[in-house]
Structure formats: structure tokens, C-alpha cells
Amino acid sequence: MPALQMAGVARVVLRYLERLVTHDAMFRALGGVRVWFFTGLAHSAAGGLGMRRAGDALARLVNDVEALDGLYLRIIVPGLSVLMLLPILLVMLYHESAWALLVLPLFLGVAVVLPWRAAMLAGDNATRASLAMAGLRNAALDALSGLREVKIFAAEGRMLAMVQARESAVLGAQRELAQRVSRLNVTGFLLAQTGILLALLIGFISGPLAAVVAVFVLTAAFEAVSAMPRAGVLLGQSQAAAARVVEAAEAGPAVADPARALPMPASHAVSFEHVSFRYAEGLPFVFENLSLQLPAGSRTAILGPSGAGKSTIAALLLKLAAPQSGKIKLGAVDVAALPAEAVRSKIAYLSQSTHLFADSIRNNLLLGDPLADEGQL
Structure with a gap:
């Protein structure tokens, strides 16, 4: 009888431990999948x-x-x-x-x-x-x-x-x-x-x-x-x-990095040369044959109603989208030949919609640069 009682208790305990371990592993796996x-x-x-x-x-x-x-x-x-x-x-x-x-x-x-x-x-x-x-x-x-x-x-x-x-x-x-x-x-x-x-x-x-x-x-x-x-x-x-x-x-970025990237230019001047862009085939062009010069150190305000293309210009400059034709240059180098992360590290962008996660301000800032030290933060 004692052996049967011990076996019965052991069965319950082992079943509990098995469920505890497997559920914990599954929750951790799902958390990893969500982060990925x-x-x-x-x-x-x-x-x-x-x-x-x-x-x-x-x-x-x-x-x-x-x-x-x-x-x-x-x-x-x-x-x-x-x-x-x-x-x-x-x-x-x-x-x-x-x-x-x-x-x-x-x-x-x-x-x-x-x-x-x-x-x-x-x-x-x-x-x-x-x-x-x-x-x-x-x-x-x-x-x-x-x-x-x-x-x-x-x-x-x-x-x-x-x-x-x-x-x-x-x-x-x-x-x-x-x-x-x-x-x-x-x-x-x-x-x-x-x-x-x-x-x-x-x-x-x-x-x-x-x-x-x-x-x-x-x-x-x-x-x-x-x-x-x-x-x-x-x-x-x-x-x-x-x-x-x-x-x-695994869709990949909308704009892929070049196979052989050029070094970042020293100049921070920005120029749009005959740029045409639309978000998808069949949709109207946001703008066609756009040319724009932004000299280094200058201040430029782009004004227009909603849908005029102001945010689109910023997205193209940040390599979040790519034009169908024309060139966007940083200094004298086409941004298409530069790595996206390198381009974005040189440009500060404050969007209209800001999202803050339920975490500390420090961890929210680290999303922009995970390697930033205390001084940079």
C-alpha cells in the first residue's frame, strides 16, 4: 500500500512538474516569436x-x-x-x-x-x-x-x-x-x-x-x-x-542595401534630381520630376496640404522608400549606394506620430541607438 500511495502522489507531482516546464517553455518560445x-x-x-x-x-x-x-x-x-x-x-x-x-x-x-x-x-x-x-x-x-x-x-x-x-x-x-x-x-x-x-x-x-x-x-x-x-x-x-x-x-526592407556600399560623404548637402515617386503600381504619382536643393547648414520649410508629399520626401531621404526615377544625393553620392543605417545615423527625424512603449524613457531612447552611452542619451 505505501508503494501504491507513493506512486499515486509521484504521478500527480510529476504531471504538475511536466506541465510547469512545458508551459514555461512554450510561453518563453511565444515571447521570442513575438519579439522576432x-x-x-x-x-x-x-x-x-x-x-x-x-x-x-x-x-x-x-x-x-x-x-x-x-x-x-x-x-x-x-x-x-x-x-x-x-x-x-x-x-x-x-x-x-x-x-x-x-x-x-x-x-x-x-x-x-x-x-x-x-x-x-x-x-x-x-x-x-x-x-x-x-x-x-x-x-x-x-x-x-x-x-x-x-x-x-x-x-x-x-x-x-x-x-x-x-x-x-x-x-x-x-x-x-x-x-x-x-x-x-x-x-x-x-x-x-x-x-x-x-x-x-x-x-x-x-x-x-x-x-x-x-x-x-x-x-x-x-x-x-x-x-x-x-x-x-x-x-x-x-x-x-x-x-x-x-x-x-521576413518580407525584408522596402529598400535593400547595395551589394557594394560607398563610404559616407563628408558633405551634408541634400539634393533631389528629377525624382518621381508613387507608392504602388497603378496609384497616382505623389510627385514627378521633383528637383530640390538643400545646402548644408541651411533651413528649409516645405509647406503644403495633407497628401502633398511632405512626409514622402522625408521617407525617400531616409531610404524608407525608393523613387521610381531620379536620384537623391547626400553630398555628391546617391543615397541608393549608401547603407540605410549609415544614412539614418546622419539624419534626425521627428515624425508627426510618436509611439512610446510601456517602459522607461531610457529604454525607449535605446530603440534609436542600442549602443548609445549615458552621455549620448
């Missing part, structure tokens, strides 16, 4: 999100990263259980009766075929659901950020209808997946019960003891793989989420 994603997004969208909406970026940072949290506990562990259980079940069934091996295809259907099908369905659905969720977030952010204009033009009803339409798309995608997964779960349950019934019939032919053993063994085996269809769903969702996260984080 944000770092990649900061490099690829230093001048703003461009054609990627804020709601889409938020959905990737939150929903898609969170979709990876069950990778170990709900996908890898059940998958390893199947790999370990399959040879054991094969030997035990063959030992009882060769006829019992007829149950094996039913077991493989629950453990392999249904999860594979669930992963395929969930992968297709996850892409649509993610796009729908991004659309919902975009609609909500647009309504909130433009709330003043919405009220001025009495567009509350139209904005609410847009949000509700996007919400319906999200709920529709979720409902579609739930219905398909429910059908797979019912199929898995029927396969398991059919397998147990078949083993029972074979066991009665071989003898009552074999029937009892077969029922208990197969009940335990099917119970062990009952989570596999759900694991297949999570696998499909995780694959789709990982693809979206990687696509956004």
Missing part, C-alpha cells in the same frame, strides 16, 4: 505598414502567434503517443489472434487518416478565417481612429454595418470549420466503436478471455488517440499561422 516578429516587421515596415493594414499586422502579431501555443502539448505529444502505441498495439493484437489485426485499419483511420483530413480542412479554413479577422480588426480600427469624422458626416450606421458584415464573415468561417470538425469527430467515434465491436466478435470466437483483453486494450488504444482529430485541426491552423507570421516578418 516585431523586429522583422520594424525592419520591413520602418516607414509604416504601407499596403498592409494595421488590423492585418495586429492579427498576425496576436492571433497567428497565439495559434502556435498548442504546438507541443496538443500536436507533438499526441503524435508521439501514436508512434509509440502503434507497434505495441500491433504486437498485442497479433499475440491474441491474427484475426484481431483486422481492427488495425480502423485504428489507423482514427489516428492518421482523420487527423490528416482535419489538418487539410483547417489549413484551408484558417487562411480565410485569418483574412476575415484581419478585415474585422481593420474595420474596427478605422471606425475608432476616424470616430470624429464618422460623427461629423453621420456615418455611424454605415460603419456599424461594415463592422457587422466583417464579424459575420469571421463567424461564418468559424462555423464552417466547427461543422466539418464535428463530422470528423463523429466519424472517429463510429470507427472506434466499430473497432471495439469487431474485436469483441473476434474475441468470442477465440475465447472469452481473449474478448475481454481485446476490448480493454482497444478501448485504451482508441481513448489514447481520441485527441488526434483535434490535433490535426490545430496542425492545419498552426501551419497557416506560421506561414502568415513568417511572410510578414
Whole structure:
């Protein structure tokens, strides 16, 4: 009895420690993924999100990263259980009766075929659901950020209808997946019960003891793989989420550094020579054939209404965007031939929208130059 009591207590303690370690490792991994994603997004969208909406970026940072949290506990562990259980079940069934091996295809259907099908369905659905969720977030952010204009033009009803339409798309995608997964779960349950019934019939032919053993063994085996269809769903969702996260984080900067960079010039004079720029193919040009001289030490104010291109000039100078034609020179050197970090280290830029993170002022300043000492700060 003492040994059984110790074994029971040890099982509980070991289960707790296993969950503690695995959850801690998963939370640390997700934290690392979020930092890696944000770092990649900061490099690829230093001048703003461009054609990627804020709601889409938020959905990737939150929903898609969170979709990876069950990778170990709900996908890898059940998958390893199947790999370990399959040879054991094969030997035990063959030992009882060769006829019992007829149950094996039913077991493989629950453990392999249904999860594979669930992963395929969930992968297709996850892409649509993610796009729908991004659309919902975009609609909500647009309504909130433009709330003043919405009220001025009495567009509350139209904005609410847009949000509700996007919400319906999200709920529709979720409902579609739930219905398909429910059908797979019912199929898995029927396969398991059919397998147990078949083993029972074979066991009665071989003898009552074999029937009892077969029922208990197969009940335990099917119970062990009952989570596999759900694991297949999570696998499909995780694959789709990982693809979206990687696509956004590894998009690369909008303006690539030159293969052979030139040294930084001593002069700080800036010149735009016949520069034309637009943000995307098919959109109108912000300006065409722009020429501008900014001598070193001079002060120049560029005035104009919103959308005239004032911020675009700053973005081009900082290599956050590249012109379709023309040259931008720092001194006598085209900035296209200079490393972006070197160019930005020579230019101070105060944007209209300033973002402060929930941290100390020192750590916020270090985002601009991680190697800055106390004097520079």
C-alpha cells in the first residue's frame, strides 16, 4: 500500500512538474516569436505598414502567434503517443489472434487518416478565417481612429454595418470549420466503436478471455488517440499561422542595401534630381520630376496640404522608400549606394506620430541607438 500511495502522489507531482516546464517553455518560445516578429516587421515596415493594414499586422502579431501555443502539448505529444502505441498495439493484437489485426485499419483511420483530413480542412479554413479577422480588426480600427469624422458626416450606421458584415464573415468561417470538425469527430467515434465491436466478435470466437483483453486494450488504444482529430485541426491552423507570421516578418526592407556600399560623404548637402515617386503600381504619382536643393547648414520649410508629399520626401531621404526615377544625393553620392543605417545615423527625424512603449524613457531612447552611452542619451 505505501508503494501504491507513493506512486499515486509521484504521478500527480510529476504531471504538475511536466506541465510547469512545458508551459514555461512554450510561453518563453511565444515571447521570442513575438519579439522576432516585431523586429522583422520594424525592419520591413520602418516607414509604416504601407499596403498592409494595421488590423492585418495586429492579427498576425496576436492571433497567428497565439495559434502556435498548442504546438507541443496538443500536436507533438499526441503524435508521439501514436508512434509509440502503434507497434505495441500491433504486437498485442497479433499475440491474441491474427484475426484481431483486422481492427488495425480502423485504428489507423482514427489516428492518421482523420487527423490528416482535419489538418487539410483547417489549413484551408484558417487562411480565410485569418483574412476575415484581419478585415474585422481593420474595420474596427478605422471606425475608432476616424470616430470624429464618422460623427461629423453621420456615418455611424454605415460603419456599424461594415463592422457587422466583417464579424459575420469571421463567424461564418468559424462555423464552417466547427461543422466539418464535428463530422470528423463523429466519424472517429463510429470507427472506434466499430473497432471495439469487431474485436469483441473476434474475441468470442477465440475465447472469452481473449474478448475481454481485446476490448480493454482497444478501448485504451482508441481513448489514447481520441485527441488526434483535434490535433490535426490545430496542425492545419498552426501551419497557416506560421506561414502568415513568417511572410510578414521576413518580407525584408522596402529598400535593400547595395551589394557594394560607398563610404559616407563628408558633405551634408541634400539634393533631389528629377525624382518621381508613387507608392504602388497603378496609384497616382505623389510627385514627378521633383528637383530640390538643400545646402548644408541651411533651413528649409516645405509647406503644403495633407497628401502633398511632405512626409514622402522625408521617407525617400531616409531610404524608407525608393523613387521610381531620379536620384537623391547626400553630398555628391546617391543615397541608393549608401547603407540605410549609415544614412539614418546622419539624419534626425521627428515624425508627426510618436509611439512610446510601456517602459522607461531610457529604454525607449535605446530603440534609436542600442549602443548609445549615458552621455549620448
